[in-house]
Amino acid sequence: MFLPEFEYFAPETLEEALGLLERYGEKAKILAGGTDLLVMMKDKLLKPEVLIDISKLIELQGIQYVPEQGLTLGAATKIDEVQHSLSIQKNWRALAQAAGELGSAQVRSMATLGGNSCHASPAAETPPALVALGAKVSLACPGGEREILLENFILGNRKTALQGGEILTRFFLPEPSPRSASVYLYHALRGAMEIDMLNVAVYLALAPDLRSCQEVRIALGAVSPVPLRAEKSEVILTGSKMENSVIEAAGRLASAQASPISDLRATAQHRREVVEVLVRRALTQAYEVARAGKEVKG
Numbered sequence: 001m002f003l004p005e006f007e008y009f010a011p012e013t014l015e016e017a018l019g020l021l022e023r024y025g026e027k028a029k030i031l032a033g034g035t036d037l038l039v040m041m042k043d044k045l046l047k048p049e050v051l052i053d054i055s056k057l058i059e060l061q062g063i064q065y066v067p068e069q070g071l072t073l074g075a076a077t078k079i080d081e082v083q084h085s086l087s088i089q090k091n092w093r094a095l096a097q098a099a100g101e102l103g104s105a106q107v108r109s110m111a112t113l114g115g116n117s118c119h120a121s122p123a124a125e126t127p128p129a130l131v132a133l134g135a136k137v138s139l140a141c142p143g144g145e146r147e148i149l150l151e152n153f154i155l156g157n158r159k160t161a162l163q164g165g166e167i168l169t170r171f172f173l174p175e176p177s178p179r180s181a182s183v184y185l186y187h188a189l190r191g192a193m194e195i196d197m198l199n200v201a202v203y204l205a206l207a208p209d210l211r212s213c214q215e216v217r218i219a220l221g222a223v224s225p226v227p228l229r230a231e232k233s234e235v236i237l238t239g240s241k242m243e244n245s246v247i248e249a250a251g252r253l254a255s256a257q258a259s260p261i262s263d264l265r266a267t268a269q270h271r272r273e274v275v276e277v278l279v280r281r282a283l284t285q286a287y288e289v290a291r292a293g294k295e296v297k298g
């Protein structure tokens with residue numbers, strides 16, 4: 001299979017890239033790692049006339065941690081850099097876990113964090129982890145920049161809040177509580193190099209008694225067109241003791257809130273059952289890690 005013809009630009013500054021996007025409008029597509037875009041072009045699902053490669057833009061690279069504020073990740077940061085970042089493994093573990101499950105080592109060395117959210121596949125690996133961790137995204141256009149929550153950025157299957165002329169530049173993750181932990185779990189048929197049947201990410205912060213939940217965010221992937229916040233589960237957990245009965249109820253509520261489809265990977269009913277199990281497991285693991293203080297900053 002061959003790629004259709006296109007004009008290729010590799011701008012060296014964000015300003016230049018935004019200028020090209022403004023000039024070519026709908027004829028142009030941003031090219032990051034190309035692991036989704038080039039596949040779609042080969043499959044003739046997309047036929048952009050112009051590709052604007054953002055891999056040379058320093059402004060979109062790298063991971064920067066500012067203590068007591070949080071973490072900034074450039075949108076063109078490679079998934080394997082996210083997976084292996086010690087700071088992310090320590091303080092935003094669900095994201096490192098999700099990154100480590102994306103595709104193969106070869107795919108992770110090409111694919112970017114921004115591309116994974118901009119492609120907006122309901123089964124994507126990193127968006128649920130980012131949503132559970134409270135991520136915001138910055139979107140730049142020639143006139144300036146705006147910031148929104150990632151959960152308001154992904155609007156549906158392959159649909160985002162990106163407006164014509166905008167580029168996703170950065171993710172921002174707030175500093176987690178010192179009594180917190182985050183966990184990412186997924187379920188799939190083979191366990192490697194395949195699309196998830198579903199995935200779950202949890203961020204749990206304990207109250208000073210180390211027994212009650214002070215704050216929790218649960219995001220479910222592949223059970224709705226967008227990463228779904230299990231809000232009813234979050235409500236019953238917040239302020240409650242992390243007892244088995246509460247964790248089990250949270251799992252049941254998440255399952256009831258999910259709206260999965262049946263497809264070649266699983267029936268909707270099976271997905272609902274697995275959501276309940278994974279939410280329970282993720283909450284239990286997050287509780288154990290947060291209590292053990294494994295994520296307390298040194």
Ligand SMILES: Cc1cc2nc3c(=O)[nH]c(=O)nc-3n(C[C@H](O)[C@H](O)[C@H](O)COP(=O)(O)OP(=O)(O)OC[C@H]3O[C@@H](n4cnc5c(N)ncnc54)[C@H](O)[C@@H]3O)c2cc1C
Pocket residue numbers: 029030031032033034035036037038039054075076079101102103104107110111112113114115116117118119123124125126162166167168169193194195196
């Ligand atoms: C073999 C294989 C296995 C895979 N396995 C998985 C998996 O297990 N889990 C998973 O989630 N995904 C998987 N993927 C999908 C893909 O690797 C990811 O979605 C990846 O993160 C996409 O990033 P990219 O940099 O390659 O994006 P690209 O393909 O370059 O771009 C994807 C889309 O986002 C747009 N875009 C990219 N960056 C920006 C930006 N900064 N601003 C505005 N628009 C932008 C592009 O225009 C395009 O529409 C797999 C892909 C392959 C080929």
